[in-house]
Amino acid sequence: MALASTVGVILFCGLGIWQVQRLAWKTDLIARVEARLAAPAVPAPAEAEWPGIASGPDEYRRVEVTGQFDFSRDRLVQAVTQQGPGFWVMTPLQTDQGWAVWINRGFVPQDRREAADRIQPNGDQAVSGLLRITQPDGAFLRSNDPAAGRWYSRDVEALSADAGLGTHAPYFIDADPGQNPQALPVGGLTVVSFRNSHLSYALTWFAMAAGLALGAFYVLRADRRLGD
Known part of the structure; x- marks a missing residue:
């Protein structure tokens, strides 16, 4: 039981750390996209630039x-x-x-x-x-x-x-939206939104690790007392 509990705690902590890393990545992504949205328009990439187009640096x-x-x-x-x-x-x-x-x-x-x-x-x-x-x-x-x-x-x-x-x-x-907002088609309706729940996920995994460690501690201590 002690071995299984140790493996579980390590696994849950590892998942929590992974979510913290994902949180840092997502926060950086949101910051970069917001910076692009606020920046002035630049010429659209011409044919020579097409091979380098990628979602990470270019989307939005x-x-x-x-x-x-x-x-x-x-x-x-x-x-x-x-x-x-x-x-x-x-x-x-x-x-x-x-x-x-x-x-x-x-x-x-x-x-x-x-x-x-x-x-x-x-x-x-x-x-x-x-x-x-x-x-x-x-x-x-x-x-x-x-x-x-x-x-x-x-x-x-x-x-x-x-x-x-x-x-x-x-x-x-x-x-972008046209000069006449009543005219069709209606532009400017792009929704730029990123779900960012990694902090809550990380806290959940860490809480599960702590709960498992605490529960294992009490069970093992009770078993030891019964053995005595």
Whole structure:
């Protein structure tokens, strides 16, 4: 029993220490993302920079890009936002550098999904927003079905293949709100939130270690007294 209790205490302490390490990582991640959100926009990564794009250093960077929208290739991705269920409007933006990038122009409700319901600005457009990493395959238990026009995630490669898009960025951009908050699609609805429960988990593991050690101590002491 003493051996089993010692192993249990060590295991629980190890799990507590791991959660403390996770807490430090999550706190640092939140601080870095908040710094990116507060920073001024920088030019969106060009083609030469694409191989180095990664979620850790790049997700939620504030970027800007200029080009022309190709509304003939709009794709609607199912979404649920603070405004209810509906769709993200994904539109490729063709830059003058010869490559395209998918822009999440914003949200439209289910009953306003037709192209005529949303603005379609012509000519060069300056777009600013948050850089997002591609979301391959689909959502939980729901795979993207391009043939049926059903999209559950913003999978850049699948969207580009379905739309016959040429050279394109490996990321997409969540556009900032437009000047008219009543116009569709509604931009700026990106939710940046990270669950951070590692401190409570760590305290739970340490409490379990302490409880096991204390319980084992009392049981062993009682056994010793009975033996005497």
